[in-house]
Amino acid sequence: QQQVKxxxxxxxxxxxxxxxxxxxxxxxxxxxFPWYQQFPGKGPALLIAIRPDVSEKKEGRFTISFNKSAKxxxxxxxxxxxxDSATYFCAALRPSGSAxxxxxxxxxxxxxxx
Amino acid sequence: DTGVSQDxxxxxxxxxxxxxxxxxxxxxHNRLYWYRQTLGxxxxxxxxxxxxxxxxxxxxxxxRFSAERPKGSxxxxxxxxxxxxxxxxxxxxSSLAPGQxxxxxxxxxxxxxxxxx
Numbered sequence: 001q002q003q004v005k006x007x008x009x010x011x012x013x014x015x016x017x018x019x020x021x022x023x024x025x026x027x028x029x030x031x032x033f034p035w036y037q038q039f040p041g042k043g044p045a046l047l048i049a050i051r052p053d054v055s056e057k058k059e060g061r062f063t064i065s066f067n068k069s070a071k072x073x074x075x076x077x078x079x080x081x082x083x084d085s086a087t088y089f090c091a092a093l094r095p096s097g098s099a100x101x102x103x104x105x106x107x108x109x110x111x112x113x114x
Numbered sequence: 115d116t117g118v119s120q121d122x123x124x125x126x127x128x129x130x131x132x133x134x135x136x137x138x139x140x141x142x143h144n145r146l147y148w149y150r151q152t153l154g155x156x157x158x159x160x161x162x163x164x165x166x167x168x169x170x171x172x173x174x175x176x177x178r179f180s181a182e183r184p185k186g187s188x189x190x191x192x193x194x195x196x197x198x199x200x201x202x203x204x205x206x207x208s209s210l211a212p213g214q215x216x217x218x219x220x221x222x223x224x225x226x227x228x229x230x231x
Contacts, residue, residue: 004156032218034218042225043118043205043207043223043224046219101159102157102159102220104157105156106155107155
C-alpha cells in the first residue's frame with residue numbers, strides 16, 4: 001500500500017524557472033513531512049521539512065506548502081539552477097509502536113536546463 | 115565524524131551466495147535504520163535499532179535477511195541465499211533518539227549497491 005503518492009515522476013525546467021513537486025498522503029497519523037534530495041551515487045539528504053500545524057515553510061529558494069485538510073504538500077524550488085538537478089523524495093514520518101518510521105514517495109527526477 | 119559510512123559500496127554476487135553489508139553510523143546517534151531502494155523508487159524501510167536492540171522489522175525483511183548491531187555502534191545486514199530480486203541499493207541511516215533535538219532527521223549513507231546475477 002503506497003501511503004505517500006508523489007508526482008510528477010520527472011520534471012524538466014529551464015534555469016530560473018519554478019519547479020513544483022506534489023505529494024499526497026493517506027495516513028493522518030503522519031506528523032512530520034520532510035523532503036529529501038538525492039544525487040546519483042549518493043544517499044538521500046534532508047532538504048527541508050514541515051510539521052502539519054504550519055501551512056508553509058521557506059528556506060532560501062525552497063518552500064514547502066502544506067494543506068492538512070487535503071492531505072497534500074508540495075515542494076517549490078524558486079529560481080531553479082542546474083545544480084538542483086537531482087531526484088527529490090517527499091516523505092512522511094509517523095510513530096509506529098516504539099519507532100518513528102519514514103515512508104517515502106516514489107521520487108521525482110528533476111532536470112534543470114542551463 | 116564524516117557521516118554515515120557504508121561498506122562495500124558495490125557488491126556483485128551470484129544467486130545463492132550470502133552477502134554482508136556494514137554500516138557505521140554517526141557516533142552520537144543511537145538509532146540506526148536499514149532501507150532498501152530499487153531503481154526509480156523511494157527507499158523502503160527494512161528495520162531499525164535503538165542502541166543494540168532491534169525494535170522493528172518490516173514484512174519486507176524475509177527470513178533470509180538478518181541485521182545486527184552487537185555493540186550499539188556499527189551494524190551489519192546479511193542476506194543469505196541471495197535471489198535476483200534482492201538486487202537493490204541498501205541504505206543505512208542514523209538519527210538521535212526521540213526527545214532529542216533533531217531526532218526526526220535521518221542522515222543516510224551513500225548506500226551499498228547489490229547486484230545478484
